[in-house]
Amino acid sequence: MAVKKVKFKLQGHEKFALREGWVNKALIIIPDAPEVFLRKDATDMFGIGSNMVKSLRYWMRAFGLTIEKRSAGVELTERGKLIAKYDPYLEDPFTLWIMHSYISKNKEEATTWFMYFNHCDADELKKSEIEAILLREVKKYVAGQNFSEKSLSNDVDVLLNMYSKNKEKSDPEDKGISPFSQLALIKNIDGKYIKNHPNKKSLSEMIVLYELILMSKDSEGVSIEKAVYGENGLANIYNLTSVMANDYFDRLDAAGYIHVNRTAGLDMIYFMQKKQELNILEDYYKNR
Template identity: 70%
Template sequence: MATEKIKIKLQGHEKFALREGWINKALQILPENPDAFTRRDATDLFGIGSNMVKSLRYWMRAFGLTNNAGTELSETGRLIAQYDPYLEDSFTLWIMHSYIAKNEEFATTWFMYFNRCDAEELEKSEVVTILSREIKKYVNGGSFSEKSLSNDVDVLLNMYSRNKEKLNPEDKNISPFSHLALIKKLDGKYVKCHPSKRIFPEEVVLYELSLRLIGNEGISIEEVLFGEKGIVKIYNLSSVMANDYLDRLDTAGYIRVDRTAGLDMIYPVRELNPRNIIEDFYENN
């Protein structure tokens, strides 16, 4: 019996990191123009070059903002279009980051970096080496392009970090994800950083828990924090920070955290719906 081929995606972005203003273009244009990405006049419609249009189409899908065909906004895409089309709230960026960091099929490098690259301080070449090793294990003998992986790593590191010496608030080439400050470039190395509590609202953790609790009466703290696609991994939280957020959500009456008798479980106290959590955040902040 033939082994099912494992799907991965490298370099779907045409070597363009996501830029300020791109997502807003798609959020505005796509609802009225389902064929926007494939039209002959797509470059005029979006006001960017043809390869950038292809890149934007990729990013919209990689962040879970469109259907697979890129012809309509997803539920999350519609919510962001309604409440924060210019990505001005860090909550929006975290929700988008949540999707791409768990998107092993369509944003494989992002998934591998945030889930399977535990070293906190690395040169770019070291990141490539680690991710290459992890992808080889993941595809179980399948082939992939090392060059495409290297290009992916370039884009990822540029998206999430920025050179402070060259920082210009008017520079539209800056990625909005640099504002999350998850990666810092220091002396030629890229350092993973814990998010600032100032821009990391507890509703981000509540959103993650709501996804994990779908169809479950409870989940283990170990799994939700430290497992694959766990909160500590994809948001680079410290264990202390992560547990603090759980305790705050417990105090607020959303969940019950049970650490007695070695159970270490999380139970929902009220119904947790991902869509409702996103809507409630926007309407109350």
């Protein structure tokens, strides 16, 4: 029986990490010029080189901010429209966390990001060790389909550069630094990449509520086990410990968003007033 092909993508970014100011330009330009990425003057409109334009087109899609409309170009998703309206300059860490949430689960368009955050469990690794783990995981996922190991290596380079700051090379005036380094999820110390726990001041409890809504789909609740340790769970995507995650659950319970039931070994989270995930985003932006 033929193995069903899965969708995957490596190195859609032309070897460029997302840079400061790129998303802002795209959020402003795309609503009035959805065909911008197809235009000959796209480099002038964005103020970047042609390969960077291709990279930006990929990043907007990988972060769930645009959808492709074939010959008509691209348009902003509902998520993209909300960010364009409330935080187009990505000044609020909340927005970066929402974008991180999307790409780290985007198995089809950002396969390496998905594999790194969901299947690279060790907290302290050299780049070569990360590559070896991800090579194994991608091979398992694509089930015999061909892919370039060099592209995977380039993905790992971009991912690590995007999320981490190397003190020896970091320059505060360098516009090439990715805004995602602000999240401080990965630290580079002496050639080893260490997964960090997020800063509580940076990671709003509304991000955790957003994740719980996504996990629960059509059900009335979600188990604490799944919420913390499941695929795309809080431990994988945000590097939260069980203690940290339960602290967020308790804060959301106290605020009336959820009810946490730990009696009789149930360990379940139920929603007091279940909203759509995009409503969570808009509520946050309106009330911050």
